[in-house]
Each structure stands twice: as structure tokens, then as C-alpha cells.
Amino acid sequence: MPYIPHTEEEVGQMLDTIGVDSIEDLFDEIPASLRHKSLDGVPTQATEMEVTRLMHERAALDGQPLCFMGAGAYDHHIPAAVWQITTRGEFYTAYTPYQAEASQGTLQLLYEYQTMMANLNALDVSNASLYDGASAMAEAILMAVRANRKSKSKRILMPANVHPAYRKTAEAIVTNQGITFELIDYDHTSGCIDPASLPTEPGDFAALIIPQPNFFGTLEDVNVLTDWAHKHKALVVGVVNPIALAVLVPPGEWGESGADIACGEGQPLGIPMSSGGPFYGFMCCKQAYVRQMPGRIIGRTVDLDGKPGYTLTLQAREQHIRRSKATSNICTNQGLMITASTIHMALLGAEGLERVALSCHDNTRKLIEKLTSIDGVEVVFSGAYFHEVLIRLSAPVPEVMRALYAQNILPGYAIQDDYPELENCLLVCATEMRTDSDIETYASHLQRVMGK
Amino acid sequence: MPYIPHTEEEVGQMLDTIGVDSIEDLFDEIPASLRHKSLDGVPTQATEMEVTRLMHERAALDGQPLCFMGAGAYDHHIPAAVWQITTRGEFYTAYTPYQAEASQGTLQLLYEYQTMMANLNALDVSNASLYDGASAMAEAILMAVRANRKSKSKRILMPANVHPAYRKTAEAIVTNQGITFELIDYDHTSGCIDPASLPTEPGDFAALIIPQPNFFGTLEDVNVLTDWAHKHKALVVGVVNPIALAVLVPPGEWGESGADIACGEGQPLGIPMSSGGPFYGFMCCKQAYVRQMPGRIIGRTVDLDGKPGYTLTLQAREQHIRRSKATSNICTNQGLMITASTIHMALLGAEGLERVALSCHDNTRKLIEKLTSIDGVEVVFSGAYFHEVLIRLSAPVPEVMRALYAQNILPGYAIQDDYPELENCLLVCATEMRTDSDIETYASHLQRVMGK
Amino acid sequence: MSSGINMLIFEQSRKGRTNPSQAPFERPELTGIPESLQRKKRVVMAETSEMQTVRHYTRLSKKNFSIDTHFYPLGSCTMKYNPRACNSLSMLPGFLSRHPYAPDSMSQGYLSCMYELQEMLKDVTGMKEVSLTPAAGAQGEFAGMAMIRAYHDSRNDDQRTEVLVPDAAHGTNPATAVMCGYKVREIPTNDQGDVDLEALKQVVGPQTAGLMLTNPSTLGVFERQIEAIAGVVHEAGGLLYYDGANLNAILGKVRPGDMGFDVIHMNLHKTFSTPHGGGGPGAGPVGVNERLKPFLPVPMVAYDGDHYSWVTEKENPQTIGRLSGFMGNAGVLLRAYIYARLLGREGMVRVSEYSTLNANYMLALSKQKGFDLAFPDRRATHEFIITLKRQAKDLGVNTMDFAKRLLDYGFHAPTTYFPLLIPECLLVEPTETEDKETLDAFMDVMAKIEQEARDDPEYVKGAPYTQPVRRLDDVRAARELDLVWKSE
Amino acid sequence: MSSGINMLIFEQSRKGRTNPSQAPFERPELTGIPESLQRKKRVVMAETSEMQTVRHYTRLSKKNFSIDTHFYPLGSCTMKYNPRACNSLSMLPGFLSRHPYAPDSMSQGYLSCMYELQEMLKDVTGMKEVSLTPAAGAQGEFAGMAMIRAYHDSRNDDQRTEVLVPDAAHGTNPATAVMCGYKVREIPTNDQGDVDLEALKQVVGPQTAGLMLTNPSTLGVFERQIEAIAGVVHEAGGLLYYDGANLNAILGKVRPGDMGFDVIHMNLHKTFSTPHGGGGPGAGPVGVNERLKPFLPVPMVAYDGDHYSWVTEKENPQTIGRLSGFMGNAGVLLRAYIYARLLGREGMVRVSEYSTLNANYMLALSKQKGFDLAFPDRRATHEFIITLKRQAKDLGVNTMDFAKRLLDYGFHAPTTYFPLLIPECLLVEPTETEDKETLDAFMDVMAKIEQEARDDPEYVKGAPYTQPVRRLDDVRAARELDLVWKSE
């Protein structure tokens, strides 16, 4: 039987040992009235050969377009070594490291990950992953409300230029606990929050969210914003792009005393775009808040012989110990993605990460230069950018996009549904993967389409 | 530096330890007149990202046609597990197991391979691989000449329906040692060697080669041929398809006393077609000839504590011990392919191998039925077949092929260059991978093309 | 051992060492970004060569137990064989390179798989609609409880502030209820492992939003009074939530929908055998009955007979919303889809049959070998519980000691100390993919350890001896927090 | 240890156990094949489940040392990092599924890689033309010597029956010469590791077909008299064959073509870092100068500036012919091509520079630690030789003992007892991809073992102690042949 090793003879011996006549007898505690007969809605079994062919066909259907789309998922180079090691059975088919002594591989790797991630964010500690960037922001909000001892408020200040899907996710997850969001509008010239527009008397609020870069790709004045929030006894939650952190001031160094919590989407660090998942959410914070942090945390300790080793720690925060009083309900997290990301970061090193970041920035600059040289294409916002820029077309975006799809180009993300005020705007991105000739291809097709 | 871990500081320390000023100094024993300046014919270095893109483009260029071609390389299903395990670093990046104690993984696997291969061929022993099927036949010929104590002859009887590339390879390899081939013509009706046509007084010859199936796909009367050769004190070398052996009488059971040596191409057992290599040659023989066998052989033995273990054995046959008196010059063989093949055979089991073989046979039968129902298409030979059949078209084969290539179909192998007497003939094959609808696709396109 | 084997990657790092092939060779300028927003100090990462990195992580991997290398009978976790085809086929370039916001026209391959998976899961669970988006079991629970809340809210039934949870429940259940703004009320279990029906009746009422139930329960038995329980809760206006961690035990035998559940989550990383990856990712799709359909989390996939498309907030305005930036763990869902196609309807029934056979066989062996069972008179489902209370008391060797000693014999330990209400418990789940010889060997070793515990308890308490480290000091780990490596 | 860890796959096999997913479910009839040609008894294979198989071979793999896990300084073998990109890119579906007889029109991607590889190898070796087809070094040697023979034959120069081979040569050299129908004559080496030029002059003559030379030689030194040697052999009408096993040492520094060689083979699985796979596959392309071009083995790849095509017997009627059914180890060649593109001309020079630096550094450390060197006054090339003759004599602990003890410390042993003319030798080749810390650690361990040998020689002679088996009985293996498992 597929994947089942039992021979008929063995089944007989096993039933004898149990003392029943048939496997069916083992289900005799299920009320007969409830027993189900067949699974007609499930196709009949297929051989691996058949399924292989099917999946090759399905995968081929979706093309592999030239990607100028970002908006939360980025087309970066991933060294071949990353997934070849990550999919080794010992990493790929292990469980959560409950038996630490038999899981030192995963545990040491996670400790290394925590170190890399904390360093990248310039914060004291990191957890070992949350589901994705959006849900990590939701968890960061819950955490900030718990952690902010100076505020009784459940009010969160949320810039309107935070990724719309992140805001929706946060809403779905945190509002059941009475937490409310107050939107801060962005400055319609720069695309950023204008610090000058912030109220001098904002009232009690638990936390300010600061996206860096924001959804429009432009860079917030994180230092001023952080200091403002701290002045008002709120915590600061940075939502950051980890590649950008190689060249941008890290959350732990924002303003006078740094952001309190940083979170974001780990995908750019070695995870393929793969339809949006599995990705992973990262979260770092100051030491003072570590006991409020959700998710697994690995600590270094010693064994009976005094030899260093690694183990799950601070489990008293977690649902399997604290149950209804846990910091979060998260259990299974995104371990394997962390495996990949850790190997990815180790392979790139600081220098590599910087070169990737610089190249993304530079390619986007080149892209924008090319595109805006086309009649009817202009940059929307004046703010500095990292690797995404919002452009406005003089032609209807949906039609332009269709024409470019036909050329196997993903021209960017149409932002109109999320921001009705930004009609015919397209959020474009060029990572280190885009060559000059890719950019030329995009520009020339766009020119042709716009010229019609 | 790519792949080189040295820091500048370390290089300095190392040069100090050596006592030279520069790396350049280390090359001072090379006569200055010979020193080379630059490698202009080699492109400049590229990042993995660039090379990844290049190779994706190159791979995409070659299409993935619907394959009805065999002729020595076959499109079989390979379980996903095979190569995922085979490419684990411990198998993939180990050397030949010279230090047995640190290579028990590879060694035990090879011992298991030898067992499977000997069983498949119903012969006593197997080596641990040769380069490929063609060179294995060449080695088998050299071995037969050495092993046949009853014959002083270096004459080999070689059927004309042995794979032409195999014959060419054997010629290139063995004729330097004075070995000669005498071609045996095939029967032009059956496509097989007609036992009745064999001389009653063939004279002294060292060995008879028997292909099963032969290059035309038809089945030789191996029992009669074997007995005939043995009667004349020649050895019998079977050149066999290992998938076919699941259902065909194995070389060890041919005739009264079985073939003496069996060899062939291992590719059908878990190796992708991959432009023809790396494949591997297998070789099995009777116990009596084991010391004449070329290639590595693994033996089971015990360690100091009496525990079983595996090691290279009978090394006195090999070049690194015996040098000019070795049974062959082979050193590096096709180890990794054996790793894949062994896992492949273990995953399929006897039942799986049989079902693959039966399905190949059945699909080929269906294919032939379909194709010969087209006007102007007929089967050339009357012999029984396994999974390849020679058909003759009433239209010029090169043109037909071009038309089918345009439909992304590989219609088969045109045999004309090798056998001028078989004009407009095409050797076709349908493995277990071909569905009824694939066959239909081929037939309908062929019909259209032939109808023109 | 060889140099570096226990070193951290950072300890192998050297200033000036680089691996330039993995990033563009050039270092363009950073233009147009204000100084104040630029990073000043370079990140401390590992500066290692590619080979050092590959060797380091390859070696680290060898310090793990895993399904591919060891029997791993971790109860409630369903550690069964993860077909290798699911890995390679879900990672085909076409799937890996698909941007989540690619247009439908460039997504029909992926969307068709997701749609078919939704349909299969509906049939398997007996529910009316499925959303695949939750990223793991706990997020599925969240989605389920949030839908229950949305349902009551939509009826302006705002007195329902309590969620009932049996004391044997997994920790995620109460934690989830709280995340959804509910108070948790524990329901006791009777000595047969069933819910204490009388106790349930006493606490159920107009304040009851719902009951979260695992069936088969985490005690390794099937809740026989399920129809009565459903009746009691429904009568009070509460809804029934099904925790699908143990769906493996009943695939094709009985369906949560038929048992009266209103909403369920599935752990595809258990029942549908997607790999656990050392802690995830998982996938926790939710299925609902008719009345909860409007509240399902988005996105989902629709099919009009010709074209697959997304279902979003637009089509489902009452949705509880989104739970992740895109569509949860798409690649895990693909693996589950492939697994489901490989098994087909024939294979799915075998899953529950042989996992149940294996568990009951081990239960029978346990009895033969004199181990105490939590519920000796019950059938095992796909798992069962041994309690080592007697051994802990008589020999001073507890469940943790047995667990660690098992590692020395090359077996991963079963789940220990869960569920909390069985003292010194071992929750054993062999799964259907293990062979009889392995089960026999495991039980032989259990008996052997018991003998060791009798002969030399201190030795057993000192286990493990053969792992990369001996028993670790967890107390110190939590007290002297060392979570991030720092160079001296 | 856990059940099965040392078992053979056959011992885990059970009658009736199957893994049906890996073959078609149907069992069609075998029609039209005479009974007498049909197999009667089912093959004895392993009947195991997919998980058993995966677990068995995964566990087996863990019993290997490899580059990805261990320092592996096997002299003459060039065990350096095999970039993982070469693996994944050479295994793209388009490459794997290409039938070797696919038409040129469906092969331009593959053929262009092969053509460019030919061109690069020409430049690297300084030869005029390259054929990629030999499947490994030894087959490259065969091709080379067969071409030398074909050349002499083409000139009707049939008195040339001897091939000269230095005594330090690899065993494949004399074995190859014999396969080409030649007699072998050994040339002695002088005490500086160079060929004994006088001895060479004495045996060279009209019967000399050629000389097979490795340079740098297998002794880890560069043959300084190479120009004189070439002169002597050429003057006598013989040709010069270059064994390219040590090309790693001179990449971009000096070219065999410029040294006067007429034909060379390269071991791409050494210099171009294709993985060794536990014993292959390799690739042994041959390069030739102008006069041997007509004899190159086919197929090769040609390019007319627009289209890539095959060169076969048709275009090259004087070819020595074919050496394999198709084109040798195509996938290995692809890996080498990818490696060459990654390194580029800049990286290739670094290969020789840093491999030479590493070897000379270890040589210097060896001196410091008091080990005897085979050639203490010479530069090391990319490898060098320690001789343990003194330790064998004084302490009774020989090279094999050192080698086995090294395994206990997590280092693969260097090549032992080769070349044969250095007693108790260790041929050490660190390669350019190892870091200084590892080289230091290795030499520390060497010194430590020497100390152990002094303190407790029996202990060292009993090594290894930490491997899956202790020292194996090779004599018994050869005497009581057990090559195939048989069920009782």
C-alpha cells in the first residue's frame, strides 16, 4: 500500500496481539450512526509518475514573468546552497525541538538566527519566527499593549501608508481584544508621515507603528517619529524590510532610544516568492520586553557536564505552559523558513547583504529614470525611496497591465483599490535581479503601450 | 574571494610561516620562460545570480519534447526520493571509499547494489560500475578474452544488431589490443540472429555477444545462441536492458548453463536521460571469472571487534595495485549513479520493476497498433519485442521528423545512417511514461504529416 | 571531533572573509537618502566562505532526530513519512517564482490546485466550505473562534462571553479563545477519558459562545458522547469547534461535519503529511457549515467551470478578514494537495486504518510488557497514553528520564507530560507509515529501560549519553538568559 | 542504536510489502513473447516501504565522510568545495530530460555550453582542440594514448612499441598504456623528485611512442626540467602525454601546451570541482596540439557563429572513435561549465595560488612540528608528502595507523602509500577552499597523534574508535569473498 509498510501477514499478527478480528473492529467506539462510507469528492489514487506530470503541467501554466512587482514579496537571488541544505531530511522532517538533546541542530541554528536578526535590527533579542510579516505586526501590537506599562490605552496609531494587507490582518487579529487603530494620514507630496502634522497632544496611546520603507516605498523620518512617540510614553513598533536594514538606520537606533519592537517580513532573506508563502515574520525587541514577546525563543545553556547546548526557553510565555495566559496562541511557527534564512544570511554575510541592498536601490533608480523618460509617466511622491517607487500613468492602469502581461512582464502593483485617491498609480520595484536589459525591456514595452 | 576563505591578514601570516614575501614566490620553481600571463579565452567571473539566469535560459532553449525515442536512453519515471537522497552532501561529495571505516555509507550501498544487480541478472557477482553501457561491453570483451582459458583466440563474434554506438565504442577501446570482431548478420525478416544461420564450424573464437533486446528492439533466442557458443568453447557476453530483465529470462539462466558475463546500460534504473550522461555500465559474471572482472568490487568482512563492515576488495585486479597488469585502467567510476540506481531499485522493488516493464511493453504495443493503422506505416521485423519497434514509413523520414519536432515530439530514432539497408525506418519506443493520450497525439500528428 | 563542529557560525567568522559570488560584485552608491536615515555601523553577521557555511549547517543538521532518520512517535504531532515528491513538485520553478499578486491569468495552475484542495477538504471533513488561509493549527483555531464570535455578533447575541474547553485540550485552545476576547471555562474529563457530560451541562448556558473539542481527544480515545455533547451545546445556542489535530485517526471513517461540529481546523502538517521543518511551517485550513460560511477568512479560490479566481472581501463582505499578508502558507498547501492526489480516496481511508492498527498494537504490547495505560479499557485511536506514575514513585525514574533514555536507543521520545491531566504520561503516536518491526523494537526498548531503571536508576536519570549534549539545564537557560551571541 | 541502522536493506524486506506509487498500478499481460524468453522466478530485490527506503539510505549517508562535512585532504584527488549551484543548475528539468539523440534544433542550449567549455579548456591548457567525451581521467588517458598511437600509425611508424612512465606515476598510466597495446618502461625519479634525465635519455629511442608525465608530479613538486624532457622525447620522435590530475596547481600560471605537451587529459572532477560522488562520475576531456587534432574522439561540438552542431566520424574520419554510447558524462561537463563561469579567468588563477599557498603553509607547519618531508628542499605545489618512515621504525606506528587515527579526530586521511616510491607516505592536498584554522587544527592533530604514538602506540594502532566500524579485515574480505547478500 502506498506509504504503508504492512504486509498481510503482519496485519494478521498484529490483530491477533490486539485480540480483534479486523481493523474495522478497532473503530467500534465510534457510534455507528456517524460512520462515513466513502470519499467521493476526493479523486482516486494516482501514482507518483502521474502526479509528477500533473504538477509539471500546472507549474508551467503560470509562466515565469519578468518581475517588477514588490508590494511585500520580492524577487531576490537565493543561493543554491540554501534550499539544498534546508531540505535535508534532518531539518525538513524534524518536529519542533521539544527534546532538546536530539534537536541541537535546529536549536543551534535558531540561536544563530536570533543573533543575526537582533544584529540586523540593532535590538537586544529576537524570537524564532512568527507566521509572516503581517501577522507579526499584529502580534507586535498585542505585545506593545501588554508591554507598555506607562499606558492603559488600547489605542494604536497606524499610518495609512502601512501595507494595506498588514493593516487588514492586524485588524482581524487584534480588534477582538478591544484594541483600536487610529489612522495617521500620509503627506500627499512626500508619501511619508509629516512629523510636523502630528498632534502635540495626541492623548494616551499604546504604540505608534512606523513602516520603513512604507508601502509607497518612501522612507519615513524614523528618528523624529520615534522620539515623538516616546515623548508621549508610547512604544514604537517598526515594520521594516530586512534587506533595507543593511543600509538604513536599524530600528534599535531610531531617534534617541530606538524603537522598542521591530517586526517585518523575512521573505527577502532567502525565501522564494512562492505565491506568498510560506514566508516568516520576524520580531525583535529590547531586553526589557522579552517576557512579553510571543513565539519560541532559544537560549544557550549548559548540559550536565557543563558543555554548552541550546534549548527552548522562556516557555512560561507560551500556550503549552501558560494556556489561556500565554503571550500568543502560536505553536507551530515557520521553522524551516528560518533554517533557509539563516543559511542565506550566513552565505551573504554583511558585505553581501549590503551589496544586495545597494543594487536594489540602484536598479530601482535606473528603472525610474527610464520609465519617467516616457511621456505620461511620472513619480508620485517626492520622498527618498529604497527599492520601490509609486509612478502615475496618464493611461488607465488596468489596460496597461494587461498589455504588459501579454509580454510576460509583471509591471508592478496597482494601488488604486487600496488607495482610491491614487488612481492609475503603479508601485514598481527592481531588485538586484533586474538587469539593465530587463529594465530596457520593460521601458520599451511600456512606451509602446502608452504610445497607443 | 569566491570559494576561497582566506583573509588578507591570514595570507600574511601564512606567507610569514612559509618564509616568503608573496604567493607569487611559491611558483618560483616554474621556469620563467613558461609562465603564462592571462586567460583571455575564459569569460570574466560571474555571480551565482548571473549564472543561474544564464543556465535557466539555456535549459529552457532545449524544450521538453514528448519522447518516443529510445535507442539506448529511456524516459522512465524516477521517484523524487532518489535524487533528493543521492545529492545529500555525504554521498555527493565523498571520494572513492579508500578509507573504508569513514565510508561505510557508500560501501554498504554498493554491496547492496551488487546484490540487486547480480540478482537481476541471475549471475553470481557484480562489480560496482563502469562508465556506461557501451564501454562496459568493451570491458566485457577484454574480460572475456582474458577469462576464456579454453580459447587462445582474440576473435569476437558480434551481431550486427548490437547498438551501433556500442560497437563503435568497443572497436575504439579493444582493437588496440589486437582483438577483432566478426560481424554476424541479422535475419532480415525477424530482425534477430537466426540460430540456424550460425556456422557449425565457426573456428576458435573467444566470445559471442548477445544483445537482449537487440538494437531493433526484437528479442534474440538467447537460449539457443548461448548453448551454441558454449558448445564451441566460447564465452557468452549478454548485453541487456535491466528493465527488461524484470520479465525476460536473465542472462544467468540463458540456455543450459547461462551467459558468462552480462553487461549493459544502467540508465533505465533511476538515471535521467540528461543528454546521455552520466549513466553507468553494469557488469555481472559467474563466480569463476570474478578475478578477471574490471572495476571496483565491494566485499563484506568484519572489523577488529568482529562486527560486519564493507570494504573495497580484490584490489589486486586494479590499476592502483597492479598497474600495468591490471584488468582495466578504470579508476573513477560512476559511483553516484549507483547510489541513485540502488535507491531506485529499492523504491520499486521486484513488483514495481515488473509493472514498469509490463507497462513499457504494453504501451509500445498500443503505440504500434496506433501507428500501423496509419497508411504508409508498417512494422519492419517480425520478431517479438520488448519496448522498441522498428517501423518503416512510406514518406522520407527526415522530413517527417522535422514536422514532428515542430510539434515538440521526438518521434524516434532514424536508423538509416547506421543501417543503409533500412531506409526510412524509425525506431520507436513507449515507456511507462507515455499515456494513451500521448500516443494519440503522436499518431494524429504522424497521420497528418504522412497524409500530406 | 573535528574543529568547528560545535562552534557557532560567528566563531568561524573572520573580518575580511567574504563570499562574493552570492551578491552583485558592484557596490553602487546610496543616492538620495538622507544621512540620518543611513546605517552607520555594519551589521555583525557571519563572514564565512561558502564551504564553511555549507559544512557548518550540514553538520548541524546531523545533530537532529527527524522522520527521515528516526522513529518519532510524538503524540498529537503525527510524525509520519513526508513523501519526497511533495517536496520536489511543490518547489518547481513555476510555483516558486509566482508572485502572490500575479494576475489570475498567470495563476490558473496554482489556483486550480488550491480550489481542488478546498473541495477535497470539504469532502473529508463533511463541511460546506473551506478556507485554506490559516498558517497553522493555532491560526486555524483563531479563525474558527473569530468566526463563532462574528456569528454571534452578527445576531447581536453579545452575552456570549465564555468558551468551554475540556481540561485535556491543547494549550492553543484556551490561548486562542482569549485572543478572540473570550473567557475560558474548563470542563473536566471522566475516568474513561470522555468529557464529563454532567459537568458540561452545568456550565453551559446563554453565556456560552462555544465549545472547543478535539475528537479523538488528546487522550487518545474517541469521544463517544459526541452527539450528546453537540446537542447540549447547540441547545444552549453555542457553537461547536473541532480541533483537527487528530483527524489522522478518522479520515474516511467519520466526519466532523457529521458529528455536529460547526467549524473545524485541520493541521495539514499532521494529517496531510507536510513536513514539520523543525517547527513549521504548517497550514491550518478551516471548514465551516452553512451558517458560518459568510465569515470565512479570505482569500479563497472560486471556480466558474472555466476560470479560477480569488474570493476576497469584495465577494465576502462579512469575512473575519485576513490572517496573513497573502494566502497563508501556499507552498505547504501545495504539498498537501500533492499528498492528497497521491493517496486519493483509497489511500485516505488507509491512513486512519493503519495508524489506528499501529497504535492499538503498541497498546497491546504495552499491556503485555506490564506498562500502565491511562485508559486500559478503551480502544486506542491513532495514539494512546502510557502513564509511568508507578515507575516514578517506586523507582524514582520518571517520564522525562524514560524519554531521554529512549534517545540513547535511537528513538525519539513520545510526547511527555501532555495532556496535563494524566500524571507522568507518554502520549505515543506511531502513525501508519511505521512498520511492525520498529514498533516491536520500541516496546522492547521501553521494557529494557524499565529494567535499567530497576537495576540502576541513577544511570537512567543521567541519560542521554549518546547525543551531542547530555541533559540540558533548562532552569539556567531561563534564569541566565543567553539569547544572542556576543563577541567578547 | 535504533533498529535497522546496520541492517542491509534486504534484511528489512518482507514478502508482500510493496511501494506501489512508484510504478503504474496496472499489471498488463506480457503478450507475444515466447515462454522460453520469459523470466520464471521473480527477482530478489528489497521489498520495503518508501519511508523505510528513505530512512535506510539517509542513515547510510551519515556513515560517510565527505567534503560537505569534513576536511578531506586526499592528495592527488583535489577534494575541494563543489559549489551547490553546479548541482541545481545542471539538474534543471530542461537539461535532465534532453534525449542524447535530440536533434540540434532542440539542443542549442546544451550544445552552446559544451562548445564554450571546449573553448575555455583550450585556453586553460594551451592546446589547439579539445574533446570532452572521455568519462574520467583514465578514459582521457586512454584517448590520449590512443591518439598517440593513431598518429604513429598514420605515419606508418610502427616500431614505436614502448611508452615511458615515471615510477611515481599513477597506476592508471601504465594500465592505460597497456590497454593501448604498448609495453611500459619505468623511468626512475631522482632524489629531488624530478625525473632522472640521464635515465630517460638512456631508454628513449625509436621504439618510444611517448612519455606519460604528471606535472606537477604526484610527488607534489613541479618538474623543473620539463623543457629538457620534452626536448629529449620529441627528438626521439616520441610524443608527450600530460596527466592533468594536478592541473589545479598551475591554473593560469603555466600551460601544458606551453610546456611542450602534445596531448593532455584533465580531471574535471578535480580541477573543475565536479563532485566525486563516492567514486564518480568524473569527466576527462582531452586537449591536443595541431598534429593530433584529426584523431580526437568524437563527438565534439562545432559552432559556425550562428548554430551549434555535432562533430562526428563524418567530419573527423581519422578519429580514434567513440568512447561511450553518447557523449560521456554530459551532466558532469555541465557542472564544470557552470563552475568555470562562476570562477571566470580571475577565479581560475586564484585556484592555483591559494591551493599552493595552503600546501606550502602546511608543509611549513609540518617542518615546525618535526615531521619528515619527502622533499624538504622543494616548494610544495598544491600538495606535498610527509613520510612517516621514522615513526614506523621507531614507534611501530605506521602511516595507516596515523590515517585511521585521524578519522577519530574528524579528519579524512590524506592519501596513503601513494606514490609508491616514498615509504610510509602521506600525500597531503588541502585545496584552496580550506581555511587556515582547519589547516592549523589538522597539523595540531598530527602532532598529537605522534605524541599518542609515543605514549601508547597500541592505542593508535587500534584506531579508529569513533567510526561506525573499527579497523576492517581486508585480508579476510579478499580471501572469503562475500560480494552478494544471500538470504539464509
Ligand SMILES: Cc1ncc(COP(=O)(O)O)c(C=O)c1O
Ligand atoms: C491538539 C492540538 N491542537 C492544536 C495544535 C496546534 O497546531 P499548530 O501547532 O499547527 O498551531 C496542536 C499541535 O501542536 C495540537 O496537537
Ligand SMILES: Cc1ncc(COP(=O)(O)O)c(C=O)c1O
Ligand atoms: C595522477 C592521476 N592520474 C590519473 C588519475 C585517474 O583519473 P580518474 O580517476 O578520473 O580515472 C588520477 C585519479 O585518481 C590521478 O590522481
